[in-house]
Amino acid sequence: MDLDKIAVTVRPRTPWEAIDLGFTMARAWFVPLWLLWMVVALPVYLLVVLLLPDEPVWVIIIVWWLKPLYEPMLLFWMSRALFDDRVSLPAVLKRGWGVVWPQLLSNITWRRFNPNRSFTMPVSVLEGLKGKARRSRIRILGRGQQGGTWLTIVGIHFEMILEVAAIILIVMMLPEELQWLDIDAFLFNPGNLEQWLQHVGDILAMSLIAPFYVAAGFALYLTRRTELEAWDIELNFRRLMERRKTTDAPVAKVAIVALCSAVLYSGLFFTTDLEADTLTKAEAKSQVEAVLDNELFGKTKTVNYWSALEQEQSDSDLGWLLEWILSVLEGFTHGFAVFGKGVLLMLAGVVLAWLIYKAIVNRQLWVPGGRTGPKRVARPETLFGLALNAHTLPSDIPGECRRLIKRGDMRSALSLLYRGTLLALLEQDQLEVPGSATEQECLALVHSTCPGPLADFFAGMTPVWIRLAYDHQRPTEAQISLFCQQWDALFGRADSDAD
């Protein structure tokens, strides 16, 4: 990092000034930043569309969720451009995976809803810190910083406004012939078409906000580092040194010498980073005390005054009470925060476990052409009161049927045959029969699913079954025997092995 080449004025700023600086940066570099976002986000969108063509809502939710996938590239490009190193888009994309991949899982899971995301992103992406080091760094950088959170809140609102504006624009620009697209349907009851059209607005809004969001977060980060590491002072010294090299004026020489003396003089008290590393704690303490004792640094003044003892007592009581209340409140809020954090972690764990479970269950979908097996059909256990479980049926249905005919039990014989036929149709032809289907509806389903001799056989048997079931008319022995023969011809012995 060469601070001399930095493209912005380095000075201490309030968070609002920092955000303003970020917006200025985003405006200056908007085109490359926007292109970079689109180049990454659009393929992701198209891929999700391909995977979930019938779920427009899920498509846009997934694209929105994966924002931390697109933003590090913008940050990476900006961090180079800030020091006058304009990296071309292809070059950024080449290095993209290395920028995005580290900590991607964390960024799109438990860090996804961190409102300070834009501010902490440089720590992961640019400094490459992770784990404990990252947490410690963020703790130092984030002390007293709420700018990132407000940036997120404002960003969300602006994004929503832009989305609605885009929808209204689409509706307003539609020709009058397309009256079936109205604003109510778009906003409150969107159909499939409206949802796909909304995606245009959504992606446009996200792409417009993203450069400003990332740049403002980066500017907040830069400002904080400037504050902590005194980049502005360092830069000023460097410039003074440069000027000293380029000028011969005696007055200037004197001034420079004086300043350098001051710097050198201060160097006696302010240790360098290198020295700090080598100092022990005791040595450092003695040096700090020496600095504090110096009159140039400042002095301690003790002031004594009178105060009434009773009043002091009451003040101390109040102070004690106040302290106690504050400590309780602090403990409560702290406990609440810890509890919330625990709940969030648990939720994240549950969601992750569910996703893993679904991925394992649907693993055949990940294999090209994996879904080649027969479609499994949800089969009712009973239909028209008849148990359709293969275990309740004999292996030789026509044989059992003939035995029942000989015993004169026509009802049981026809019931068995009807049940066996339904089971065979469910097993072999994947006939989906809802529980509410009546006999005629079932017949219509058989006609549409497996037309031909099978449907003819079923069509012949259904009226006989209906008469038996609802009119208690006994079928003749010849009728059932004929059905048994037809069964043999249609299903043969193969069905006897069904169970």
Place this chain on the structure above:
Amino acid sequence: MSVTEREETGIATEVPAEIIDHLKGLEREIQKAVIGQTSVIREVIVGLLAAGHVLVEGVPGLGKTLLVRALAAAVGGRFSRVQFTPDLMPSDISGHVMFDMKRDAFRVRKGPVFCNFLLADEINRAPAKTQSALLEVMQEQQVTIEGNAYKLERPFLVLATQNPIEQEGTYPLPQAQLDRFLLKIFIDYPAQEEEQALVQHVTRGVGDQLDISAIKQLLNPEQIVQLQQYAASLRVDDQIVAYAVRIVRTARDWSGVEVGPGPRGSIALLRAGRAHALLSGNHFVTPDDIKAVTPSVLRHRMKLTTDLEIEGYKPDDVLADILINVEAPRI
């Protein structure tokens, strides 16, 4: 009922061919005048066979009057039409007592309700007291004038119509009165071919008068009463009764239904189911008969919640969901 019981009762195992011929002929004759609208004709005949009244909803000019006149012509009954208006009085329908100057005595002047087939056109245009007068007649099948009760001739079928698009200045029928109608039928615009045939048929004569001259009288009112009695005697298995009750109870408890059908709904389902079975040539009722008549029997007996109504749901949509979710009979 066991198999042996079924054989011992001596109930006919088939519908007599004569009845089937009559019903098919009736349908055919009405179709001579009313082009298309097959399902509407069928549902009106179901209402006739079940001795129930029918509420027809449809925009003007779809042949509602023609349908009733054709029905009256085919069964040889008396036909009356009353155009309901806001100033219509109950006595305009039921009749009144007037002083006969010639005979120097009071005599009863019977209203249009004394007929076999009454078309109550735009029933919701009359105020509640006039509607109530008619609905009382429908329920009791008799008219009381000056304290004397006059029985109506049987069959007595009321076909009331409603216009769904013009609601200004109307008096919507209360739920309790809607319940008196056995069926509510929607009459919709005919298909392209049907409308073409209809236009050709009507424009053959002078003007656009309704032409029912082609209809032959197939039955007389006594035969209709016999048909109604036969329909009422059709076998209904316990499972079918349970199925009808299950549908009604499910509709009552269904999410999105503010007021569901009462027990009269179950009764109406079975009555209409029997008529439908007879029209299909069966002498027993099957679940398909019940399912087929469910929308027209129950659609006017349920009130949807405001949420569903605002979302554009109709009772038919809810009934379709209910029929998908109610298990078919278990034997």
